[in-house]
Amino acid sequence: MSASTQPPVLSLSNVVSGYKGLQVLKGISFDIAAGDFVTVVGPNGHGKSTLLKTISGLVPLTSGAIRINGEPAPGKPHTIAGLGVAHVPQGDMLFPEMSVLENLLMGAYLAPSKAEIDRRLDEVYTLLPKLSDRRDQVASSLSGGERRMVGIGRGLMMGGQILLIDEPSLGLAPLIIEQIYGVITELSRSGRTILLVEENPARVADLADHLHLLDDGIIVWSGPPAELLARDELLATYLGG
Amino acid sequence: MLDILTAILIAGLTTGALYALATVGLSLVWGSMGMLNMAHAAMLTLGGYSAFTLCTVLGLPVIAGFAGAILVGAVAGGLLYVLIVRNLLKTDKATFESNVMIATVGIGIALENAILLTYGGQPLKQPISATGSFILGPVSLPYQNMLIVLVVIALMAVIALLLGRTRMGRAIRATAQNREAAQLMGVAVNSVYFQVLVLSGAIAGICGVMVSSMTQLSPPLGNDPMLKAFIMCVVAGLGNLPGAVAAAFGLALLEAFVQYVAGARWGFPTLLFVVIAVLIWRPAGLFGRVQIRRM
Numbered sequence: 001m002s003a004s005t006q007p008p009v010l011s012l013s014n015v016v017s018g019y020k021g022l023q024v025l026k027g028i029s030f031d032i033a034a035g036d037f038v039t040v041v042g043p044n045g046h047g048k049s050t051l052l053k054t055i056s057g058l059v060p061l062t063s064g065a066i067r068i069n070g071e072p073a074p075g076k077p078h079t080i081a082g083l084g085v086a087h088v089p090q091g092d093m094l095f096p097e098m099s100v101l102e103n104l105l106m107g108a109y110l111a112p113s114k115a116e117i118d119r120r121l122d123e124v125y126t127l128l129p130k131l132s133d134r135r136d137q138v139a140s141s142l143s144g145g146e147r148r149m150v151g152i153g154r155g156l157m158m159g160g161q162i163l164l165i166d167e168p169s170l171g172l173a174p175l176i177i178e179q180i181y182g183v184i185t186e187l188s189r190s191g192r193t194i195l196l197v198e199e200n201p202a203r204v205a206d207l208a209d210h211l212h213l214l215d216d217g218i219i220v221w222s223g224p225p226a227e228l229l230a231r232d233e234l235l236a237t238y239l240g241g
Numbered sequence: 242m243l244d245i246l247t248a249i250l251i252a253g254l255t256t257g258a259l260y261a262l263a264t265v266g267l268s269l270v271w272g273s274m275g276m277l278n279m280a281h282a283a284m285l286t287l288g289g290y291s292a293f294t295l296c297t298v299l300g301l302p303v304i305a306g307f308a309g310a311i312l313v314g315a316v317a318g319g320l321l322y323v324l325i326v327r328n329l330l331k332t333d334k335a336t337f338e339s340n341v342m343i344a345t346v347g348i349g350i351a352l353e354n355a356i357l358l359t360y361g362g363q364p365l366k367q368p369i370s371a372t373g374s375f376i377l378g379p380v381s382l383p384y385q386n387m388l389i390v391l392v393v394i395a396l397m398a399v400i401a402l403l404l405g406r407t408r409m410g411r412a413i414r415a416t417a418q419n420r421e422a423a424q425l426m427g428v429a430v431n432s433v434y435f436q437v438l439v440l441s442g443a444i445a446g447i448c449g450v451m452v453s454s455m456t457q458l459s460p461p462l463g464n465d466p467m468l469k470a471f472i473m474c475v476v477a478g479l480g481n482l483p484g485a486v487a488a489a490f491g492l493a494l495l496e497a498f499v500q501y502v503a504g505a506r507w508g509f510p511t512l513l514f515v516v517i518a519v520l521i522w523r524p525a526g527l528f529g530r531v532q533i534r535r536m
């Protein structure tokens with residue numbers, strides 16, 4: 001799918017970042033081509049969310065470089081959002097006192113016109129019809145699965161082609177997880193570029209083109225998901241079997 | 242009996258309106274940026290004196306006095322952001338709340354003293370006031386009080402529309418509810434903070450005109466409304482605007498009632514008693530969110 005003449009839509013080279021007094025990412029490098037589905041798996045607390053936050057600008061870069069569509073990424077999250085990078089954060093981070101519709105409209109905060117907002121809203125309601133039924137409900141009163149859908153819908157309202165999705169299955173019942181992954185599959189088919197973080201590699205086995213195994217802030221293994229699942233020693237070492 | 246009740250009601254509604262306006266200015270800033278603006282009182286005073294300068298000293302019409310107070314308040318809020326808050330935000334986020342409180346205490350004192358040096362300490366008459374009363378059978382409604390209540394209701398409607406219906410208002414609420422998520426949606430939170438302080442300054446300016454039209458102009462003019470506003474905020478739950486307005490009217494009516502029944506000096510202790518009771522019973526305030534969101 002990726003034409004070799006095109007620059008990668010997202011490129012990380014030697015990315016180091018973290019929090020005050022704590023270096024979390026210790027030199028991460030990889031590229032993502034347009035339309036690719038890339039997954040980062042790794043144990044809890046080893047920097048998966050920090051990686052996505054660094055790409056979207058919430059966590060500042062200590063050193064290294066991030067390029068978006070070939071251009072150096074600007075440092076601030078609101079300008080990175082303007083480049084079409086939609087970060088669907090872990091735990092949804094909805095606006096709890098706003099309705100579903102208002103949450104979605106916040107996603108389209110940078111949209112150029114009312115017509116464009118309506119177009120995206122149509123698209124989101126088609127993909128996630130439940131949100132249309134719940135449009136006036138306040139976000140804090142939604143179920144976990146509904147909240148996840150609002151989080152994804154809000155990310156789609158940003159209109160970006162690059163989706164950063166953080167643990168979409170976290171805290172959900174198996175049936176709901178299946179629904180959420182159904183939606184993510186459709187998004188991938190629509191041609192969007194997806195960087196998705198998961199704890200469980202089995203969940204993305206059929207979906208992801210490429211997988212990076214993150215351990216303690218570095219990538220310790222990269223390859224197709226099916227290959228990782230076949231390597232018992234890797235699973236045992238890094239993901240506790 | 243009827244005249245006593247209406248007197249309490251008129252006094253309660255008028256002070257309630259003034260408290261509500263002072264509270265909204267304070268609560269807006271707290272709710273969206275976790276900043277307790279201790280200079281809010283001085284910004285009220287500044288608004289009152291601006292109107293005085295324009296109308297009494299320069300002889301301009303009343304409407305210019307109103308507009309001037311709003312403008313000066315807005316500029317003061319904007320400068321507060323550009324000169325102080327912006328720089329404090331660059332430092333450690335964890336210490337921002339206490340740093341900004343201390344900084345604004347200092348600014349408030351400096352501003353109050355600058356006003357004292359410029360205008361002197363003697364009370365001045367606020368020219369923007371209405372005289373006379375509307376007589377309805379046994380009840381007389383002073384135009385001044387009616388004016389205040391109407392202006393405040395109109396302002397509340399404008400603020401509610403601004404926050405509830407506009408793109409800018411939605412960004413302000415989003416920032417208050419989840420700052421990081423708002424940033425991810427493309428909201429430049431620094432400009433939201435700037436807008437919030439400008440808006441709050443404008444509200445403080447007009448509030449100062451209203452307060453001084455009921456009493457007189459003096460440099461510590463804003464202190465009492467600010468103190469009361471703080472009480473309303475705590476009772477309502479910091480950062481909750483509709484709750485703050487409800488608390489302002491409720492407590493002002495209570496204060497007016499107690500002042501009438503037990504004497505003027507019991508009004509304030511009663512308010513403090515209510516605050517303590519609320520804080521014991523519901524630490525997050527009557528309408529407070531479960532947890533107070535921080536920076």
Ligand SMILES: Nc1ncnc2c1ncn2[C@@H]1O[C@H](COP(=O)(O)OP(=O)(O)O)[C@@H](O)[C@H]1O
Binds near residue numbers: 019022044045
């Ligand atoms: N806001 C923060 N401030 C300080 N440390 C943090 C913060 N967020 C995460 N960390 C720390 O950074 C490390 C990586 O966290 P995270 O990226 O959330 O891991 P993961 O998503 O893989 O579970 C952990 O040690 C965590 O405690």
Ligand SMILES: [Mg+2]
Binds near residue numbers: 166
């Ligand atoms: Mg995580």
